[in-house]
Amino acid sequence: MKTEDLKNNKEYKYGFTTDVENIRSPKGLSEETIRFISNIKKEPKWMLDWRLKAYNRLKVLKEPDWQKPKYPKIDYQDLYYYSAPKSASDKPKSLDEIDPKILETYKKLGIPLVEQKRLNGIAVDAVFDSVSVATTFKDELTKKGIIFCSISEAIQKHPDLVKKYLGSVIPISDHYFATLNSAVFTDGSFVYIPPNTKCPMELSTYFRINASETGQFERTLIIADKGSYVSYLEGCTAPMRDENQLHAANVELVALDDAEIKYSTVQNWYPGDEKGVGGIYNFVTKRGACRGKNSKISWTQVETGSAITWKYPSCILQGDNSVGEFYSIAITNNFQKADTGTKMIHLGKNTKSKIISKGISAGNADNMYRGLVEIKNKAINSRNYTQCDSLLMGNKCGAHTTPYIKNNNATSTIEHEATTTKINEEQLYYCNQRGLDQEEAVSLIVNGFCKEVLQQLPMEFAVEAQKLVAISLEGSVG
Amino acid sequence: MLNIKNLQATIDNKHILRGLNLNIKPGEVHAIMGPNGSGKSTLANVLSGKNGYDIKGEIKYNGVSLSKLSTEERAQKGIFLAFQYPLEIPGVNTNTFLKTSLNSVRKAQGEKELDTLTFLKLIKEKASELGIDEKFLSRQLNVGFSGGEKKKNEILQMKLLQPKLSILDETDSGLDIDALRIVADGVNSYKSKENAFLIITHYQRLLDYIKPDYVHVLSNGRIIKTGDADLGVQLEKTGYSNIV
Numbered sequence A: 001m002k003t004e005d006l007k008n009n010k011e012y013k014y015g016f017t018t019d020v021e022n023i024r025s026p027k028g029l030s031e032e033t034i035r036f037i038s039n040i041k042k043e044p045k046w047m048l049d050w051r052l053k054a055y056n057r058l059k060v061l062k063e064p065d066w067q068k069p070k071y072p073k074i075d076y077q078d079l080y081y082y083s084a085p086k087s088a089s090d091k092p093k094s095l096d097e098i099d100p101k102i103l104e105t106y107k108k109l110g111i112p113l114v115e116q117k118r119l120n121g122i123a124v125d126a127v128f129d130s131v132s133v134a135t136t137f138k139d140e141l142t143k144k145g146i147i148f149c150s151i152s153e154a155i156q157k158h159p160d161l162v163k164k165y166l167g168s169v170i171p172i173s174d175h176y177f178a179t180l181n182s183a184v185f186t187d188g189s190f191v192y193i194p195p196n197t198k199c200p201m202e203l204s205t206y207f208r209i210n211a212s213e214t215g216q217f218e219r220t221l222i223i224a225d226k227g228s229y230v231s232y233l234e235g236c237t238a239p240m241r242d243e244n245q246l247h248a249a250n251v252e253l254v255a256l257d258d259a260e261i262k263y264s265t266v267q268n269w270y271p272g273d274e275k276g277v278g279g280i281y282n283f284v285t286k287r288g289a290c291r292g293k294n295s296k297i298s299w300t301q302v303e304t305g306s307a308i309t310w311k312y313p314s315c316i317l318q319g320d321n322s323v324g325e326f327y328s329i330a331i332t333n334n335f336q337k338a339d340t341g342t343k344m345i346h347l348g349k350n351t352k353s354k355i356i357s358k359g360i361s362a363g364n365a366d367n368m369y370r371g372l373v374e375i376k377n378k379a380i381n382s383r384n385y386t387q388c389d390s391l392l393m394g395n396k397c398g399a400h401t402t403p404y405i406k407n408n409n410a411t412s413t414i415e416h417e418a419t420t421t422k423i424n425e426e427q428l429y430y431c432n433q434r435g436l437d438q439e440e441a442v443s444l445i446v447n448g449f450c451k452e453v454l455q456q457l458p459m460e461f462a463v464e465a466q467k468l469v470a471i472s473l474e475g476s477v478g
Numbered sequence B: 001m002l003n004i005k006n007l008q009a010t011i012d013n014k015h016i017l018r019g020l021n022l023n024i025k026p027g028e029v030h031a032i033m034g035p036n037g038s039g040k041s042t043l044a045n046v047l048s049g050k051n052g053y054d055i056k057g058e059i060k061y062n063g064v065s066l067s068k069l070s071t072e073e074r075a076q077k078g079i080f081l082a083f084q085y086p087l088e089i090p091g092v093n094t095n096t097f098l099k100t101s102l103n104s105v106r107k108a109q110g111e112k113e114l115d116t117l118t119f120l121k122l123i124k125e126k127a128s129e130l131g132i133d134e135k136f137l138s139r140q141l142n143v144g145f146s147g148g149e150k151k152k153n154e155i156l157q158m159k160l161l162q163p164k165l166s167i168l169d170e171t172d173s174g175l176d177i178d179a180l181r182i183v184a185d186g187v188n189s190y191k192s193k194e195n196a197f198l199i200i201t202h203y204q205r206l207l208d209y210i211k212p213d214y215v216h217v218l219s220n221g222r223i224i225k226t227g228d229a230d231l232g233v234q235l236e237k238t239g240y241s242n243i244v
Helices: A003-011 A031-040 A045-060 A100-109 A113-119 A130-143 A151-157 A159-165 A176-184 A208-213 A425-433 A438-449 A459-472 B040-048 B071-076 B094-108 B116-129 B134-138 B147-161 B177-190 B205-209 B229-238
Strands: A147-150 A189-193 A219-224 A229-235 A250-255 A260-267 A281-290 A296-303 A308-311 A314-317 A323-332 A337-340 A343-346 A352-361 A366-375 A383-392 A398-407 A413-422 B002-011 B014-024 B029-033 B054-061 B079-082 B089-093 B165-169 B196-200 B214-219 B222-227
Touching: A031 A045, A031 A176, A045 A176, A100 A459, A130 A147, A147 A151, A151 A159, A151 A189, A151 A219, A159 A219, A176 A250, A176 A281, A189 A229, A219 A229, A219 A260, A250 A260, A250 A296, A260 A281, A260 A459, A281 A296, A281 A323, A296 A337, A296 A459, A314 A323, A314 A352, A323 A337, A323 A366, A323 A459, A343 A352, A352 A366, A352 A398, A352 A438, A366 A383, A366 A413, A383 A398, A383 A438, A398 A413, A425 A438, A425 B071, A425 B089, A438 A459, A438 B089, A438 B094, B002 B040, B014 B040, B014 B222, B029 B040, B029 B229, B040 B054, B040 B071, B040 B079, B040 B165, B040 B196, B071 B079, B071 B094, B079 B147, B089 B094, B094 B116, B094 B134, B094 B147, B116 B134, B116 B147, B147 B177, B165 B177, B177 B205, B214 B229, B222 B229
Parallel strands: A189 A219, A219 A250, A229 A260, A250 A281, A260 A296, A281 A308, A281 A314, A296 A323, A308 A337, A314 A343, A323 A352, A337 A366, A343 A366, A352 A383, A366 A398, A383 A413, B029 B196, B029 B214, B079 B165, B165 B196
Antiparallel strands: A147 A189, B002 B014, B002 B054, B214 B222
């Protein structure tokens, strides 16, 4: 099939029409693969050059191995870096073909039927099609001059913005996985909020399903111009399966003077089975630059999925008076492992950062908070407050906290508080005595433990997230 | 309603209850008094189904053996324990807890769960009966509550859940006179022909406000003496040493 046909096929309103043979890039990582990806996406030469530069850099970089969760060596030459969307014939025809266990989880989360179908790639009745809902909202955004599209589309239509900001927060030479992403990223989201504009809706609330196919090497770039505000939500509480084991996404945020970006993530990729077989390696690089004065970037994450989660959403506080925040819930159950936290780099004067991390381990899981707070010598009168709480359920799991703290000037203060507690049998008994069964009791106590983070989530999502927290820990006590 | 025959309870190889017999009928108020370590709180824990006890003997609640019921099933079937030390649950709003609790019980009893508005109306009503400020209900459950507030919260839960058998485990301890009176009034207003109480206490003073039908003296894991309300008054004067 020619690339032109593929393009037409992709543009079809409902996604998939005829049987498309599965188009794949050549196997393995090579210049040929990168040229193939760039070509199939009809990218301009500068983009191809950018990818190749990253690839050449990658050749001399070493895969890091300092993280706590170890994993078997990945054979990068044994992967496919691009494959066309699945054809209709490969996809389930109705929800009857979906694993009843997954359907049960959807039910508990209260995910609407239409969305359940979308999640599984089942064509949806046009009347209920959320794509048309999306179109309505897109019009509203366009009126305000907000650009919200795929990164591929942005490369075509807004090359100046992409050239200016892509790689400006995560340079192509950054580290192994980020550089790999720069070389082979397939798609992702692009957002630009013009000056003095408040984005009128949670971005991606209505679009979250559309991103479900971008999977493995996602690339997101969000720019909030002077005095603007945007809240962006990534992910989905519904369990997500993917054939690709390695996920290495890059997310770059840029906030200019007086701008604010709120970025929320709910990650529920396949964690592997109860025995620890399978599951996604979620090795993601997320970084935001508070480039302007009085700017603010706030990361909120609810991480419940993946076999291994390895990520540190970070803030570079360049602008004077800028603010960075990180709110995290990381839940590991069965044999899941997480090594996650944040980096707050204070460069500007009077910069502030706040870190609230809630780690919950159950089963045989292992949960590590690792974070860096660095206040440079010119960042006078800066402050950081960090609170790391770990909750253990059962006696086979682990919780670890490794904070790195560097303060290079005498006018700044850093506070760090950490607690580790075991889920309290007396609290459970108290709840049981009031008629709550074990699962309700655990859900209540754990949601209380996570409250400070959950209340940072966009309202319409908080309820789903609370249920997700409970579901992730089902069967972990008693 | 409750029939206990030859109840024995052991925890960590310590033999605490050693052949306890007790019968409680609907509408009755029983007080259990006794020196420290006599097994009073163990009795409350065993009745409510706390884990960790090795139990022999028989407890029947409305004809059903309690050993077959989990802690939450006992609660759902109307056994309520007002804790000696109510637990703090950080991050959980008191109202949320009370609503979850009430709806769990209602669901188990085949009643319709209450929506938030109906619940709030109900809880406000119950709270004002006990002179509890509404603001108190939006605080985290028992976190930073004074001793008196925690105990009042227990009585509030009792009145909300409407149990058939209410066990009060040293609810009077740590209360000043005013709080004691509020708690006692709360209990008295819930007394009826259908509801029974088992009141565990060290002191007569609670029984000045809540008049028991029976007073039992527990010693070394057994009830060694049973009398009417006068027994409590007598104990207050002479202490346990004369009868133990």
